[in-house]
Amino acid sequence: MAIVDGLLQGYNFFLTLSTFQQLSILIAAPFVYNIVWQLLYSLRKDRVPLVFYWIPWFGSAVGYGQQPYEFFENCRKKHGDVFAFMLLGRVMTVYLGPKGHEFILNAKLSDVSAEEAYQHLTTPVFGKGVIYDCPNARLMEQKKFAKFALTTDSFRRYVPLIREEVLSYFVKSPMFNLSKQSSGVANVMQTQPEITIFTASRSLMGAAMRNRFDESFAQLYSDLDKGFTPVNFVFPNLPLPHYWKRDAAQQKISQTYMKEITKRREAGVDANDDLISSLMVNSTYKDGVKMSDQEIANLLIGVLMGGQHTSSSTSAWFLLHLGEKPELQEQLYDEIQSVLKPKGGRLDDLTYEDLQGMSLVNNTIKETLRMHMPLHSIFRKVMSPLVVPGTTFVVPRGHHVLVSPGYAHTNEKYYHNAAVFDPHRWDDSNLASKDSDEVDYGFGKVSKGVGSSYLPFGGGRHRCIGEQFAYVQLGTLLTTFVYNLQWELKGKTVPEVDYTSMVTLPQEPAEIVWRKRPTCI
Template identity: 50%
Template sequence: MGLLAVVVGFLNDRAPNRSIGAIVAAAFISLVVLAIILNVLSQLLFRNPREPPLVFHWVPFFGNTIVYGIDPYRFFFGSRQKYGDVFTFILLGKKTTVCLGTKGNEFILNGKLKDANAEEIYSPLTTPVFGAGVVYDCPNAKLMEQKKFVKFGLTTEALRSYVPLIAQEVIDFTSRCPAFQGAKGTANITACMAELTLYTASRSLQGKEVREKFDASFADLYHDLDMGFTPINFMLPWAPLPHNRKRDYAQRKMAQTYTEIIQARREAGGEKNSEDMIWNLMSCVYKDGSPIPDVEIAHMMIALLMAGQHSSSSTSAWIILRLATRPDILEELYEEQINFLGADLPPLTFDTLQGLPLNSQVVRETLRMHAPIHSIMRKVKQPLPIPGTSYTIPDSHVLLAAPGVTSNTDEFFPNSSEWEPHRWDAGSDQATANEEDDEKIDYGYGLVTKGASSPYLPFGAGRHRCIGEAFAYVQLGTVTAMMARHFKFRNLDGVKGVVGTDYSSLFSRPLSPAEVQWERRPQGKGEKAFLDRGRTC
């Protein structure tokens, strides 16, 4: 009351030198201070024992948003020490309940559709980017059908055909990219891997026509569309901001490009002559007997490219950055190829890729330490008891799972802060202890491993588990093998360790620029023949 009396007295002061602006400023500051005091008192005096503990915060509405946004994992681990595996924090005015550990992952990621909903969380952000009628802008049953169409398009035979295409893209890119000219030099690996990932994904998944677009204005459109994932769009996805206007224009132009490709293929007639995803979707039919509209195929292509590009580009960048700190592992990768394939290093194939276990372990270990998505959210649909606790989460809350916490915990991965691919060596206690369970479930797009009880979940779990997981491992494995075959990497002189992580987007990635030194290796006879053949195509 003393504070209010001061404010009232100040407002009543009609001294000639007192400006209206100063009065308004003082009143505003006083109200902010009062709001902070009431917010703190409510946390100290009115805790609900039936709900998870609330992470302390000073400012109402903003709550813990800034601390969480700067470094989610530091926030998660710090809160875990104070409050345990289950706690609630304020994220832009929304009470967000975090459930950590394998039990927390299981609870959220394998939650029933009637209890936890992803569409309500992500649709406002993703629909303007992907387009209408796909992913989170449709009933869950339709989404499961769409996932089935895409999943069944990623057959072993399709993946087999992708490896030579991805390998050739790596060769072409590193031959023409200004950052890789000459015998040695430096490169901003985050930018390079982002560009390379677009080429490899578009060529393998979406066909030659789409890949050729990326040498022109299509890449600029992609960049403008990507800006739709900025954090402010969680709150203001439809605001008439400059980056949103560019996003909307880019979405229309990219969708138009895809539909033109589809229509040209239909007009040409004949059977499909490629394993790319566009051909696959053109022949798919929903359960009600209707074919997928061309515009939905276009929107699914945008979603497939956007979602996969972020995770694969960040992971491939982390792989190079980690190898630059461990030249010994990089040389092991090179020797592994020579020992398995021969000194002349013939062209890489899907089958030979399976014979490079350390190469796969490098990908796996990098995904363990650098999960592309740090937070997986669901909207609570009805009061939800948390098993093993006395807590019930109200339907006003959002649920948040963070599988990256378990994969960076010594409980499951001793010395978890060390990047050590050999922890996954065949038969090791570590590899055996962290295998996924064999229980499978069908959410409507084919049997998948339930898997949420595993501490290693870089692709999520449950009905929203990433269907591009098999492709991602093939893409990342091929890129890693080809880069190890052609280059030596090391940190810049005087630099130790790796760069920090950029959490400013929905997808976490290395802070840019992240430069490494590189040196070209000599070409083997088989590889030189492959290069020459590629140049004549």
């Protein structure tokens, strides 16, 4: 009763104040509470150091959102590799470097959850019943279903299909129009998303599905991509234009897949045709439950979306970096010619095996992924108290943990001249090497070790299954560009990174000035 009486007295006193005094208290109270809460938090020996912030709830959102790697480095200098910061009402515990990769990406399923961290963010984009909108065991089986279309035999078929799509784009796109122009200017932030959609849909989903795609589909996927922002992470649904565009894009793309699935159901399905047919036949869970056609359509959105992130951003970045380094373009051209010359020098003869043997082509992709990992942050929600190894710190249930392989990729501690684009830094490495310690989470064996400074495709049970496809798609795209074109930056330097979404994209304008090579097809 004493507490209640005290509150009533305080409320009555508040009512006796002037309006100005009342407003001042209402404005000041959250800031005072925020400072007191941080002070009490800092006194706890079982909590990681918390980055101080002035604005309640928002916390460090501005600094993190504008330059995450710079923000991480500044925090590391003050607090060490392990620290926490407030992000729009959520306490995010960060562990930087390879030890952090191991701590978070290999954490027990009972301790951390990707589904709880991402479900509200991804479900409006992909749809229900797939990816993070289902139990983890279901997701592992969905990844296994998708791997039917990611075999070596499939990759062999994909190479000529991807090449044909790029060449067709060179002719049809107004930014190239190579049948009529010998030079021009291309905005890679427009060309690369379109090329990615066309090549991925043609190779993974067949000619019929590819014919349903046009330039507007690249825009639809761009609208979906705008659903991955820090604001969406906190507020999955708001009455704002980019939310409406996200939802409209999801519905249109889903309907397009459903039309194709229905058509194939009526005509008969061959599981060996492409990813769509493979999923229609091979999508029965271990407990006997079959994926619905709508869930298959939603999974196809997720698969293509994952590839869209990696390939469109990575190809945009390597075109820009190579535009700044014409000597690297010529080295790539020489490598391509040396592989093709014994066959007569024709790009049409390029095979999957040829791509595997092009070390500079692969290292250019690898270096681009080092400097520009598509996702700058990876989250997990803590499901049970998590002890930070070698410390007294405990991350409580309900908090989030954050790992950033991209931070390590671009840090001098792990890579000499980290800010310099240099594919030759990988010349002595074996791109095809595998960690001998492997584990199968249900979708095929992947490297168990995630204690590496280089993890462009993530690690652990949520490691991206499309890594090999990405190298095939990007390698074919890069060789086709280099064989047909020479280019340079339109501006003086490579654009800065735009971190406004969770994908690391070049700031616009991001343009190259191109001209035909003598070997242009």
